[in-house]
Amino acid sequence: MRLDWLExxxxxxxxxxxxxxxxxxxxxxxxxxxxxxxxxxxxxxxxFDRSRKPVAIHPVIAEREAEFRQxxxxxxxxxxxxxxxxxxxxxxxxIASQHAITATLAPGLLDALFAEIELxxxxxxANREDCLALMMxxxxxxxxxxxxxxxxxxxxxxxxxRLALGRDRLVPVIAASALARLEAGWERGELPVVAFxxxxxxxxxxxxxxxxxxxxxxxxxxxxxxALTLAAHEMALAGLGVAWLPESVARPxxxxxxxxxxxxxxxxxxxxxxxxxxxxxxxxxxxxxWKILEGLSGR
Numbered sequence: 001m002r003l004d005w006l007e008x009x010x011x012x013x014x015x016x017x018x019x020x021x022x023x024x025x026x027x028x029x030x031x032x033x034x035x036x037x038x039x040x041x042x043x044x045x046x047x048f049d050r051s052r053k054p055v056a057i058h059p060v061i062a063e064r065e066a067e068f069r070q071x072x073x074x075x076x077x078x079x080x081x082x083x084x085x086x087x088x089x090x091x092x093x094x095i096a097s098q099h100a101i102t103a104t105l106a107p108g109l110l111d112a113l114f115a116e117i118e119l120x121x122x123x124x125x126a127n128r129e130d131c132l133a134l135m136m137x138x139x140x141x142x143x144x145x146x147x148x149x150x151x152x153x154x155x156x157x158x159x160x161x162r163l164a165l166g167r168d169r170l171v172p173v174i175a176a177s178a179l180a181r182l183e184a185g186w187e188r189g190e191l192p193v194v195a196f197x198x199x200x201x202x203x204x205x206x207x208x209x210x211x212x213x214x215x216x217x218x219x220x221x222x223x224x225x226x227a228l229t230l231a232a233h234e235m236a237l238a239g240l241g242v243a244w245l246p247e248s249v250a251r252p253x254x255x256x257x258x259x260x261x262x263x264x265x266x267x268x269x270x271x272x273x274x275x276x277x278x279x280x281x282x283x284x285x286x287x288x289x290w291k292i293l294e295g296l297s298g299r
Contacts, residue, residue, distance in 0.1 A: 003076065005039050006075070007072060008036060009047060009061070010068055012036070013065055013068075018036070018054075018055050045060075046058060077138075080137055080138040080139060092122065093119055093285055093286065093289055094122045094124060094134075094139065094140040095123055095124070095143075096126060096132075096135055096140035096142070097144040097145075098144060098145040098201075099125050099126070099228060099229055099230060100246045100248070102125040103230060104246070104248040105165065106123060109144070110123070112296055113293075117288055117292065119285055128145045128146065131143040131144070132276070135277065135278065141277060142275050142276065142286075142293075143277070144165070144274075145273075146246070146272065146274075148204075149209065149269065149270050149272070152164075159279050160277070160278065160279065161276070161279050162275070162276055163297040164273075164274055165273045165275055165297055167271065168271040168272075169247045169268055170206070170210065170244050170245070170271055171244065171245060171247045171250060171262075171263055172244050172262040172265075172267075173243055173245055173250045174241070174243070175238065175239035175258065176257055176259060176260045178241075186218075189217050190219050191220050192242065193223065194223065194225075194232050194242065194243040195225045196225070196226070196227060202229065202244070203227075205271070210268065213267040214267065215266070224241065229245060229246065232245060233249055236250075236259060237253060237258060275293050275297075
């Protein structure tokens with residue numbers, strides 16, 4: 001049985017309808033229905049009771065739902081392992097990196113790696129949740145990401161190995177040209193901000209570690225919301241509001257006088273830069289790269 005067949009069947013089981021399953025599988029409903037018919041023809045068995053609305057899974061299929069899920073999981077794992085092995089043979093490592101780290105710390109790390117080992121690195125830049133997902137599904141050997149102070153202190157290891165690569169800080173900044181407007185708003189008790197969504201990692205850090213320490217009586221007015229740190233940096237430079245950015249991202253513009261730091265008036269919080277990987281047995285280039293990162297973490 002093919003993986004895409006299993007995932008099509010499981011999509012119908014999970015959503016309870018062909019329409020919702022088609023949306024999950026990113027395909028039109030008519031095309032998805034034709035694909036389900038083709039699966040039935042190839043297997044020689046009817047999977048769905050189309051006389052019912054909504055369509056229902058035949059009992060004989062429903063009874064084997066756990067087997068379908070196990071088979072799909074095994075095929076995904078096999079595919080990930082084959083990709084990892086192929087990358088290993090060709091001296092290629094995939095590293096998932098949080099967007100802000102890709103633009104700041106990653107170039108120096110890669111330079112240090114290349115000084116020690118001959119390999120090709122595919123750097124997949126993504127938000128933190130996607131970086132972790134790539135690592136967990138073994139589509140990436142390592143994840144480079146931020147952890148909040150609370151996360152870093154509470155991390156007990158478990159199935160993840162962690163290396164501390166450095167520290168950063170989430171700091172409030174605004175365009176130097178917008179300071180006068182900031183003062184006017186401050187007198188009214190309003191602060192225009194370029195915010196991260198609450199669902200994003202830095203958005204959660206702001207809510208949990210920065211928000212409770214804001215000056216009393218100050219109201220935040222979200223003028224722009226973006227999950228991309230580098231976009232928030234550009235919005236701040238454009239004078240749209242105060243942005244809380246990793247200091248490593250804001251540093252060049254602060255040094256050039258294009259951004260002004262507001263750390264004397266508004267709170268910030270520490271961020272930890274870490275490398276993560278699964279504690280499964282590793283070998284070859286992955287193990288060599290991890291050893292090099294261990295050396296860098298001790299500096």
